[in-house]
Structures are given as structure tokens and as C-alpha cells.
């Protein structure tokens with residue numbers, strides 16, 4: 113597939129928790145061709161983004177919705193379950209971004225490790241759903257994680273399924289103190305290092321120059337751009353119009369397929385996402 | 393205002409009330425993993441003018457003794473997620489999520505429900521549970537579940553603190569349309585009933601008979617009055633499942649057919665989960681292994697002994713005992729008959745003061761909900777006992793409570 117220019121933005125307006133405004137922003141992001149909309153960002157989380165991505169799931173059809181998760185005010189057991197459910201409802205369009213602010217050093221990494229271990233406690237092909245034989249699932253594919261980190265100890269197995277994406281897309285802010293070398297996406301400033309396998313989205317303001325972004329994309333310095341919005345309804349359509357020439361059509365499928373981002377092999381012991389058997 | 397209006401809640405966790413429900417030809421076990429299923433059932437419940445949809449929740453890992461059940465369907469998807477998504481495809485119906493006070497901080501709870509309250513436009517509710525399953529603790533880095541009295545003492549503090557945080561959120565804006573989520577509870581023990589009486593605007597209970605309903609409601613209303621609240625500000629909502637048929641015989645045949653979808657292995661898995669002890673290695677034709685069960689279960693031994701010793705003394709084989717156990721899930725009222733008979737029964741309970749309405753637990757999903765909404769709802773409406781439209785925008789208005797309440801627990 114041609115290398116996609118990944119278009120991302122974050123919203124942190126308190127009004128995004130109000131349905132009329134949120135609906136309009138989601139529609140604008142999707143209409144403008146955005147790949148990812150991140151709800152909240154480091155230092156600005158005026159809502160529980162895990163709740164709002166659930167509401168966004170049926171409101172959108174192509175947009176990837178990314179929940180910021182505060183490491184200091186969440187538990188991996190709850191996070192793994194909530195994001196698993198969202199990913200089913202969004203048919204594999206979910207991401208998450210652990211925000212370390214206010215958390216002791218190492219807690220954000222621990223959150224990532226624990227949630228990944230819980231999702232990996234379920235095989236991709238665990239569900240059988242065969243009414244005739246009476247087998248609902250294959251118990252040999254469900255395993256306790258027994259995760260033990262410095263902050264979180266979680267036995268599992270989690271009472272939720274592996275998500276359709278396997279793991280929701282992990283987005284890290286490269287300027288945050290978080291040491292994850294196999295994130296799917298890093299939001300970077302000029303000069304921020306990011307691991308080789310991680311897609312680099314340059315953090316820019318709403319007026320960023322399209323020609324400059326195109327040039328850096330061609331030079332493979334970046335894989336896309338992340339816009340920090342402060343007036344989403346006005347800015348989303350403007351950005352979409354300015355960057356339209358950079359946006360090639362995406363292949364059909366879930367968010368990983370659309371963006372060419374398989375789960376990093378270091379992140380999971382399972383090859384893919386959960387498969388729900390079709391029932392005649 | 394209608395006379396003796398019947399309130400309806402839909403309790404929709406999983407694929408239905410019966411452990412065999414997922415195998416029914418009109419069940420969609422794959423549906424619970426797809427948005428279109430939630431859109432369909434939420435709109436159906438709204439069409440049936442239910443007050444609210446409730447999803448239960450548990451935080452223990454499934455699988456007594458470390459073995460995940462293979463024949464039981466327990467897709468415990470996160471309830472806040474499911475309900476918030478359902479809000480996006482409905483306009484009026486309330487959305488009540490079960491969340492634990494033992495394994496969440498007040499800050500987490502306030503942020504979750506405060507956001508849910510805003511994005512649902514004032515249709516959120518919280519079914520406050522303290523989490524009773526001992527297998528939960530290891531998922532939160534702990535070895536033991538705190539005892540019940542400590543859990544309820546903690547719940548009082550957690551709810552009070554969450555209410556303070558909602559008041560702050562409301563002041564800072566955007567506003568919380570109801571001031572805070574509607575508070576719901578299902579405690580049955582003395583500690584649980586007192587907590588419910590002080591806190592809840594709606595209360596669930598199991599009530600297998602009309603008399604059990606009258607007793608529970610009378611007790612709760614006097615406890616509510618005892619703490620200085622108006623009993624009319626609390627809706628008592630016993631659980632109710634049903635199997636409907638064109639005639640009573642048809643309904644009975646359907647009930648039997650639904651139960652007969654179980655085999656020994658399914659029944660024994662259900663018993664294993666209920667007793668918190670893996671019995672899948674035992675011979676269904678053999679004796680109930682009482683000593684092993686009492687030695688291995690993590691539940692209070694007295695409770696477990698009460699449920700198995702009578703069967704063991706009669707010499708009932710394990711498989712048969714398990715099959716019988718499964719016929720009466722969780723002590724709820726299971727109605728079997730025609731839609732007219734069901735409407736009669738519901739009106740009788742309401743008029744006798746046995747309830748303010750019912751928490752419907754469809755026997756399998758979505759077929760059981762479709763039948764109720766298609767067949768019983770129109771009768772209740774024709775008899776003037778069920779609203780034909782919603783009175784306002786928020787869940788409190790739907791419940792007939794003042795639109796906003798002082799924000800303290």
C-alpha cells in the first residue's frame with residue numbers, strides 16, 4: 113500500500129462533553145478526512161475520554177477515536193475492559209494514549225504493560241458461539257495474566273474479550289516522560305526522538321503550512337501531522353481543505369489496516385485481533 | 393398523572409436471563425459484540441417506553457477454580473461503554489450503569505459519571521454495588537475482599553465524596569443536567585437496605601412472589617421514611633423474567649424447551665460459577681461432592697451449605713441437581729403465560745403495593761425483549777398503566793422525580 117500521510121488532531125474543549133457540540137466536531141473531523149481524533153491531551157483533560165469515545169463510536173464510521181487515559185487516575189483492569197468494549201462498538205477504530213501527568217515515574221508504562229497483558233489473556237479465536245454443540249468459547253485460549261508491575265498487580269483473565277484490533281492503537285506524546293519503545297504512534301516536536309517502528313506525527317498548530325508538511329513527509333522525516341486544536345469546529349474543515357492533496361484514499365478495514373499498522377511483535381503474544389464468528 | 397403507573401426497566405446484561413438463553417434460535421450471541429445490536433435493543437426499549445436500560449457488571453475473572461466456562465455465555469462488556477453508546481442512538485431512555493464503590497475511587501467515579509451525565513443530556517444513572525465476589529480482589533492487587541459491613545461503610549463515604557465532586561463539576565460547567573446521576577441500589581442485607589434507603593432513587597430486588605414484593609417494599613419505604621426522605625421519591629423495582637406464548641400451554645412448552653437447551657455440562661458449569669468451585673471434573677451421575685465444595689469455595693460456607701446440603705441428603709445426582717438449580721436463576725419472578733395474563737399479573741402486583749414497576753430480564757436476547765415490547769407493552773398502554781410518551785428529557789423526569797435534586801447523598 114502507498115504510505116499514508118496520517119492526519120490527527122486533539123480536542124480538549126470542555127464543550128466536547130455536550131452532545132450537540134460533540135456531534136458537530138465528530139462530523140467535521142470525519143468530513144475533513146482525519147484519521148485520528150484524540151480526546152484530551154497531556155495537561156488538558158476536562159472530561160473522561162473513555163466515556164466520550166463510546167459515545168463517538170456510533171456517531172462515526174471511518175474516524176479513529178483515541179481516548180486519553182490518566183495513569184494516575186485509572187486502573188488497567190477497568191481500562192482494558194472499557195477499551196475492549198469501545199473497540200467492538202467502533203468495529204476496530206479505537207486508540208488510547210496514556211497520559212503520565214501527576215503520576216509517579218513508571219506508572220504510565222505500568223498501565224500500558226498491564227492492559228496489554230490483559231488483552232493478551234484472550235486468544236484471537238477464543239469465541240466459538242456454536243449453538244448446536246453448545247460450545248461458547250474455547251477455554252484453553254483464556255489465560256490468567258498474573259501481571260505484576262511496580263504499581264499495578266492484576267491477576268486476570270480480564271472478563272472482557274481481546275479487542276478487534278488486538279490492542280487499540282497506542283499513541284504516546286513524545287514530549288511526555290513515558291518510556292514506551294513500541295507504541296504505534298508518537299506525537300513529536302522537532303528534535304524529539306521516536307523509535308524506528310513508531311509512526312511519527314509532527315505536532316503543529318492549526319495554521320501549519322501544507323507544503324512544509326508534504327516536503328517533510330516525502331523526506332520521511334514524519335509520517336503525518338497532529339494538530340492541537342482550540343476551536344475544533346472552525347479549524348477542522350480549514351485543515352482538511354488545506355491538506356486535501358496529501359490525503360490518499362485508505363484501504364477498507366479496521367484502523368490498523370487503514371493505516372498499515374500491525375501490532376508490534378514486542379507488544380503482543382497474539383497475531384491479530386479478536387474474530388467474532390458469524391452465525392447463520 | 394396516570395393512576396398506579398407501572399415503571400419498566402430493562403436489565404440487559406449478557407444474552408438473557410436464562411443460562412441457556414444464548415442457544416435459543418432467537419438469541420444473537422454474536423450481536424453483543426456489534427453496535428447494530430445495541431442500536432436495535434435500545435430503540436426497542438425506548439419504543440416500549442421503558443424508564444431505563446440497566447447493565448449489570450462484575451469484576452471477578454470468570455472461571456471457578458481457574459477454568460473459564462466454555463458453555464456459559466458471559467460477555468461482560470463494560471456497562472458504561474455500552475450505555476453511553478446507546479445514548480447516542482436514543483433520545484429519552486435512561487441509561488444506568490452498575491459500577492463498584494469498592495474498586496473505584498470517588499475521583500474516578502465522579503469523572504466517569506459526570507461525563508456520562510453530560511453527554512447523555514441528563515439520562516445517566518449509577519447502580520451502586522459494593523462487589524461481593526471474592527475472586528475480584530486479585531484483579532486489583534489485593535488478596536481479600538473486604539467484609540460486607542466495611543464495604544457498605546466505604547460505599548457511604550465514596551458516594552458522599554462523589555456527590556461533592558459532581559457539585560463542583562456542575563458549578564464549573566458544562567452543567568450536569570440532573571445535578572448528578574440518578575442513584576440506584578440493590579442491597580438486600582440490613583446494611584444494604586439501610587444504604588439503599590439513605591441513598592437510592594430506585595431499588596432492585598428479587599421477589600419471587602407478590603407477598604415477597606409487598607414485604608420488601610413496605611420494609612424499604614419505612615426505612616426511607618426513617619431517614620427523613622419521602623418514600624414516594626423511591627421506585628422499588630423487583631426483577632421479572634418471562635416466557636410468553638399464545639396460550640398458557642404454549643408458554644409452558646417454550647419454557648421447557650428453553651431449559652432443555654441445557655446439557656449436563658452446561659448445568660454443571662453454571663453451578664460451578666454460582667458456588668465458586670469447579671465441578672466440571674465430577675461425574676454428573678455421581679453424588680454431589682459436598683465436602684470438596686465446602687473446602688474449595690471462596691464464598692461464605694454457610695450460604696453454600698444451605699444451597700447444596702438438602703439435595704445431597706436426598707441423594708440427588710450432581711447433574712440432576714445442577715439442572716434443577718439452573719431452573720430458578722437468582723430467586724427472581726419468572727412469569728410463564730400469555731401476554732394478557734402477564735399484564736394482569738403486573739397490574740395486580742402494582743395495585744397490591746408489591747412494587748412501583750419491574751426490572752425486566754428478558755429470557756434471551758433480543759427475542760425476549762421483542763416479545764415483551766410487541767405483545768405486553770400495548771396491553772399495559774391500552775389499560776392506562778404505561779405511558780405512551782416520555783414526560784421530559786431527563787431520567788429524573790421520566791421517573792417522576794423533581795427535575796433536579798439537592799446534590800447530597
Ligand SMILES: Cc1cc2nc3c(=O)[nH]c(=O)nc-3n(C[C@H](O)[C@H](O)[C@H](O)COP(=O)(O)O)c2cc1C
Nearest residue numbers: 448449490521523578579580581584596597598631
Ligand atoms: C436485580 C439485581 C441486580 C443486581 N446486579 C448486580 C450487578 O450487576 N453487580 C453486582 O455486583 N451486584 C449486583 N446485585 C447485587 C446487589 O448489589 C446486592 O449485593 C445483593 O442484592 C445482596 O445484597 P447485600 O449486598 O446487601 O448483601 C444485584 C442485585 C439485584 C437484586
